[in-house]
Amino acid sequence: HPVMDKILVTGGAGFIGSHFVRRLLAAPDITTVTVLDSLTYAGHRENLGEAFLSPKLAFVQGDICDAALVDTLVAHHDAVVHFAAESHVDRSFFAAGCFLATNITGTHTLLDAATRHHVTKFVHVSTDEVYGPLATGRADEDAPLRPTVPYAASKAAADLIALSYHRTFDLPVCITRSSNNYGPRQHPEKIIPLFVTRLLQGENVTVHGRGQHIRNWLHVDDNCHGIELVLRTGEPGCVYNLGGGTDLTGLELTGRILAACGAAADRIEYVPDRPSNDLRYAMDCTRATALGYRPQRDFDQGLTETVAWYRNHPERWAPLLHAEQPTTPAGACRV
Ligand code: NAD
Numbered sequence: 001h002p003v004m005d006k007i008l009v010t011g012g013a014g015f016i017g018s019h020f021v022r023r024l025l026a027a028p029d030i031t032t033v034t035v036l037d038s039l040t041y042a043g044h045r046e047n048l049g050e051a052f053l054s055p056k057l058a059f060v061q062g063d064i065c066d067a068a069l070v071d072t073l074v075a076h077h078d079a080v081v082h083f084a085a086e087s088h089v090d091r092s093f094f095a096a097g098c099f100l101a102t103n104i105t106g107t108h109t110l111l112d113a114a115t116r117h118h119v120t121k122f123v124h125v126s127t128d129e130v131y132g133p134l135a136t137g138r139a140d141e142d143a144p145l146r147p148t149v150p151y152a153a154s155k156a157a158a159d160l161i162a163l164s165y166h167r168t169f170d171l172p173v174c175i176t177r178s179s180n181n182y183g184p185r186q187h188p189e190k191i192i193p194l195f196v197t198r199l200l201q202g203e204n205v206t207v208h209g210r211g212q213h214i215r216n217w218l219h220v221d222d223n224c225h226g227i228e229l230v231l232r233t234g235e236p237g238c239v240y241n242l243g244g245g246t247d248l249t250g251l252e253l254t255g256r257i258l259a260a261c262g263a264a265a266d267r268i269e270y271v272p273d274r275p276s277n278d279l280r281y282a283m284d285c286t287r288a289t290a291l292g293y294r295p296q297r298d299f300d301q302g303l304t305e306t307v308a309w310y311r312n313h314p315e316r317w318a319p320l321l322h323a324e325q326p327t328t329p330a331g332a333c334r335v
């Protein structure tokens with residue numbers, strides 16, 4: 001196996017990155033985990049919390065577009081796991097420039113440094129949204145990329161650039177594409193924490209259109225397990241779909257959240273659909289399964305634990321409810 005004692009994790013103060021950092025810190029063979037995170041509205045040192053007690057963890061506040069900083073950091077690490085991104089679809093409708101800068105230019109900056117310093121593995125964390133909507137069937141890793149929203153288009157661009165660095169420079173790149181994650185510490189702008197925190201405050205929740213959009217919900221621990229497998233054993237140049245969670249329509253998801261919060265169905269308000277709200281995403285995960293990937297977490301149990309986290313930690317999300325929003329036309333998109 002490639003040497004990977006020292007790992008650079010970008011975006012480690014965000015939702016998924018902070019779970020992944022804990023997983024790496026628990027691995028006996030990994031000696032150093034350095035987080036590079038610029039702490040945008042979505043990144044918080046508190047997400048790493050007790051992980052800071054580990055002598056293995058170092059934290060650097062900085063931008064992945066800062067080529068000099070990235071070069072220095074990559075030079076001192078064996079492998080890179082790249083989570084840092086602008087990640088909220090609705091923001092990408094109004095602030096696409098930030099998405100292109102971080103998701104495309106930032107990824108390119110990291111790939112350049114990783115090539116110069118011959119890292120043993122570069123895992124680029126991506127999304128099922130790059131495949132775009134599928135009326136039927138499942139996208140395998142060779143399916144065409146048909147992103148429909150600026151967020152997904154910026155991730156697809158980054159995926160293609162990453163793969164080109166494998167072909168052109170033999171950089172050992174792997175890409176993971178996961179479905180929608182849920183779990184503790186997700187920013188309250190995302191649908192599950194948004195609904196949970198609204199219900200905990202006695203407010204209503206809003207369902208877009210008729211709530212028929214299908215998404216696959218994967219517990220963040222399952223995604224992080226898949227990413228670790230790909231880091232350790234993924235074949236360079238390969239993409240790995242990480243899905244296999246629970247498929248739910250928006251309305252079904254809302255019902256599960258209402259139940260987990262002990263709220264009644266009259267808390268639902270219907271609002272007009274948002275732009276380009278893809279009807280269905282679905283992935284084939286055979287390739288990751290061959291590495292040993294098996295989502296373990298039961299959705300209702302994971303959701304109950306997630307609700308408990310938000311119930312027990314209002315100090316973590318209440319100050320974020322009024323995070324700066326890009327300008328939104330009235331009624332356009334809140335979820
Ligand atoms: P997040 O928004 O919670 O975290 C992103 C982190 O990146 C934050 O800590 C932020 O401060 C940091 N960051 C943003 N711009 C930066 C920059 N220019 N330089 C350095 N740091 C920067 O996102 P998340 O939900 O944890 O997603 C992590 C990754 O997983 C993203 O690449 C996202 O596209 C991908 N992904 C997420 C999901 C999901 O359901 N959340 C699903 C599939 C893929």
